[in-house]
Amino acid sequence: MIELRTPAEIEAMRPAGRFVGSVLVAVKEATSVGTNLLELDEIAHKMIRDAGATSCYIDYHPSFGASPFGKVICTSINDAVLHGLPYDYAIQDGDIVSIDFAASVDGWVSDSAISYVVGNADPEDLRIIESTEKALEAGIAQAVSGNAIGDIAAAIGDVAASYGYGVNMDFGGHGVGREMHGDPHVPNDGRPGRGYRLREGLVIAIEPWFMRGTDEIFTDDDGWTLRSADGSRGAHTEHTVAITADGPVILTDRTGL
Numbered sequence: 001m002i003e004l005r006t007p008a009e010i011e012a013m014r015p016a017g018r019f020v021g022s023v024l025v026a027v028k029e030a031t032s033v034g035t036n037l038l039e040l041d042e043i044a045h046k047m048i049r050d051a052g053a054t055s056c057y058i059d060y061h062p063s064f065g066a067s068p069f070g071k072v073i074c075t076s077i078n079d080a081v082l083h084g085l086p087y088d089y090a091i092q093d094g095d096i097v098s099i100d101f102a103a104s105v106d107g108w109v110s111d112s113a114i115s116y117v118v119g120n121a122d123p124e125d126l127r128i129i130e131s132t133e134k135a136l137e138a139g140i141a142q143a144v145s146g147n148a149i150g151d152i153a154a155a156i157g158d159v160a161a162s163y164g165y166g167v168n169m170d171f172g173g174h175g176v177g178r179e180m181h182g183d184p185h186v187p188n189d190g191r192p193g194r195g196y197r198l199r200e201g202l203v204i205a206i207e208p209w210f211m212r213g214t215d216e217i218f219t220d221d222d223g224w225t226l227r228s229a230d231g232s233r234g235a236h237t238e239h240t241v242a243i244t245a246d247g248p249v250i251l252t253d254r255t256g257l
């Protein structure tokens with residue numbers, strides 16, 4: 001079921017968006033060569049406790065997960081592209097780090113993700129991160145009342161194609177509200193004009209993620225982490241966006257945080 005939010009409800013969703021953005025900023029700032037993924041999870045966990053927020057991940061146990069997630073952030077490194085379960089790993093020079101984070105504040109969820117390279121970057125890694133950021137920007141630009149989900153999807157897919165990357169269609173964006181995952185599904189490729197018609201009050205997570213080689217993934221032995229089938233590296237960028245009378249509003253905007 002697709003739920004629409006009133007302008008007052010969208011205002012009430014802003015603290016969650018700001019909080020999620022602030023955690024991503026803090027986790028990124030705390031990352032350097034040698035940082036352990038478990039330390040990054042602990043930073044986010046402390047911020048959740050201090051803010052009185054609620055993790056969307058720690059008890060998360062969907063049909064595709066082997067067990068409750070047990071951590072509060074996803075840390076996907078290099079060929080891990082989504083749902084990376086934090087483990088005892090010290091980040092190495094040149095790693096691509098993707099952090100995905102969702103939390104609830106005042107009963108409203110926000111969901112956002114960033115990718116960055118630690119230390120000396122391979123230009124090809126910077127390029128794939130840039131492609132997901134450009135795709136997110138292009139998708140958000142289409143998140144206006146009167147457009148269709150397909151307009152967002154096509155804009156994202158066009159950016160992937162312009163960089164020469166394929167698009168995996170197994171996972172994409174989603175409605176966001178009281179729960180982390182709701183309707184509609186927001187695929188990362190599609191045809192303009194197709195699908196659900198966007199309207200004011202719709203709040204969605206838009207989340208392009210691409211891989212440098214294949215568009216196929218497999219699940220790691222940890223039961224959660226999704227890795228590229230060919231070992232190629234990937235990147236993931238996400239914002240929670242409200243469709244309003246004034247256009248798209250990025251609830252998880254990190255500008256100035």
Ligand code: MG
Binds near residue numbers: 100102111113205207
């Ligand atoms: Mg997310």
